[in-house]
Amino acid sequence: MVTRPVPSDPEEVNRAELADFLRRSRARLAPPDVGLSAGPRRRTPGLRREEVAQLAGMSTDYYTRLEQRRGSHPSRQMLTALARALRLDDAERDHLFHLAGEEPPRPGRSSGHVRPGLLLILDRLHDLPASVISDWGEMLAQNTMSVALTGDHTGRNVIRDWFTNPATRPMFPPENHEAHARAHVASLRKVAAARPDDPGPAALVAELRAGSREFEELWQSHDVVVRRPSPKRFLHPVVGALDLDCEVLLSDGHDQQLVVHSARPGTEAYERLELLRVVGLQDLTPSTYES
Numbered sequence: 001m002v003t004r005p006v007p008s009d010p011e012e013v014n015r016a017e018l019a020d021f022l023r024r025s026r027a028r029l030a031p032p033d034v035g036l037s038a039g040p041r042r043r044t045p046g047l048r049r050e051e052v053a054q055l056a057g058m059s060t061d062y063y064t065r066l067e068q069r070r071g072s073h074p075s076r077q078m079l080t081a082l083a084r085a086l087r088l089d090d091a092e093r094d095h096l097f098h099l100a101g102e103e104p105p106r107p108g109r110s111s112g113h114v115r116p117g118l119l120l121i122l123d124r125l126h127d128l129p130a131s132v133i134s135d136w137g138e139m140l141a142q143n144t145m146s147v148a149l150t151g152d153h154t155g156r157n158v159i160r161d162w163f164t165n166p167a168t169r170p171m172f173p174p175e176n177h178e179a180h181a182r183a184h185v186a187s188l189r190k191v192a193a194a195r196p197d198d199p200g201p202a203a204l205v206a207e208l209r210a211g212s213r214e215f216e217e218l219w220q221s222h223d224v225v226v227r228r229p230s231p232k233r234f235l236h237p238v239v240g241a242l243d244l245d246c247e248v249l250l251s252d253g254h255d256q257q258l259v260v261h262s263a264r265p266g267t268e269a270y271e272r273l274e275l276l277r278v279v280g281l282q283d284l285t286p287s288t289y290e291s
Contacts, residue, residue, distance in 0.1 A: 012101045013073055013074075013099070013100050013101045014099045014100075014101070015069040015070070015071075016069055017099050018066065018069075018096075018099040018100060019066065019067050019068065019069045021095065021096065021099055022052075022063075022066060022067050022082070022086070023067055025086040025088065025092070026046050026047045026049070026052050026086065027044075027045055027046035027047075028046060029046055029047050029086065029087060030045070030046070030047075031047065031051065032123075033087065033123065034047065034051075034055060034085070034087065034119075034123055035122070035123035035124070035126075035143065036051060049063055049064050049067065052082075052085050052086065055084070055085035056078070056081040056082050056084070056085035057081055057154070057155065058078065058081065073100070073101070074100050076097075076102055077112075079093075079096055079097055079100055079102060080093075080112040080113055082096065083096055083113050084112075084113065084114050084119070084140070084141065087116050087119055087120075088113075088116070089116050090113070093105075093113050112134070112138060112140060114132050114140045114141050114256065115132075115251045115252070115256055117251070118132050118141075118249070118251060118256060118258045119132070119141060121249070121258060122141055122143055122258060123143075125143055125145070125260065126143070126144075126145070127145065127277055128145055128260055128261060128262050128273075129143070129145040129146040129148070129149040129150070129244075129260070129261040129273075130142075130143050130145065130146055130258060130259065130260045130261070131143070131146045131258075131259050132256055132257070132258050132259075133158065133256070133257055133259055134255060134256055134257075135187065135191050135254065135255045135256065135257065136157075136159070136187075136188055136191045136192075136200060136201040136204060137157045137158045137159035137160065137184070137187075137188065137204070138156075138157050138158075138200075139153040139154050139155065139156050139157070139158055140154070140256065141154060142154050144280065145276070145277060146261075148276050148277075148279065148280055149234060149236065149242075149261070149276060150171060150234070151171075157204065158184075159184045159185075159187075159188055159204065159208070160204060160207070160208065162180065162181065162184050163181070163184075163208055163211075163212040163214060163215045164208075164211065164212065170235065171234055171235055171236070172232075172233065172234065172235065173233050173235060173241075176233065181214060181215075181218060182218055182221075182223055185215060185218040185219055185221075185223065186223040186224055186225060188201060188204065188205060189205075189219065189222070189223070189224060190224050190225075192205050205219070230245075230246065231243045231244055231245045231246065232244055232245075232246050232261070234261075236272075236276065238276070238279055239272040239273075239275045239276050239279065240272060241272075242263065242269045242272050242273060242276075243263070243267075243269045244261040244262060244263050244269060244273070245261065245262050245263065245264070246259060246260070246261055247259075247260045247262070248260075
């Protein structure tokens, strides 16, 4: 893809090149590439604008304005969401940031950019709950079954929610709460020690030590490795208790993980997981899963 020089002013958006890059990136993807149904026959190849907007969690109007060279300066968070929606690799993501007048994420720091390989697998898991989570708890992507199981947490931090949002705990049995809390703290401690210059994990540690007595007490215990209950039990408000196996696939840098939950055929949990797939995202209950 041929592009003109990127403006040197870090606040200036190269609107023409940004619009062209977005259009070309959208055109090369088919709905099945991103876990969407192809639907009726299409007049033009690629994703529709509304599909990209849906995947990126933004309004169709805002995305359309970006492609029409009249959008406002996109935030870093918005650029990260677009890179994820368009399945950009690291070099393409950096190019997107440059066109928007932003510095790309630095190596060794959290970026929120999901590895294309993990997204490729996630897009093909239609019948199992699967999600991509950073090593310090950022929920980066979920498939439909994951949302049906636990609620939509994309863009949130599951460790922060555990210690600050009481609505997250009823999805697990009370007897497992301490183990989950200890595992969250231990994993965050490990990341904070490994990447002391990464502002994301460091800020989360400072926030939780100041705002949660439970977190502070567990932080003082200096645990680094704590095992969660296996299999993991979920208490779903519609289908009931599910004892699910958990498999984790790590990215090359081990800073992101694809988490997949499953149940063995013939078990009660398997039948309930099938029911959950049928029920899907129907809003049948109040809100244990509301944040």
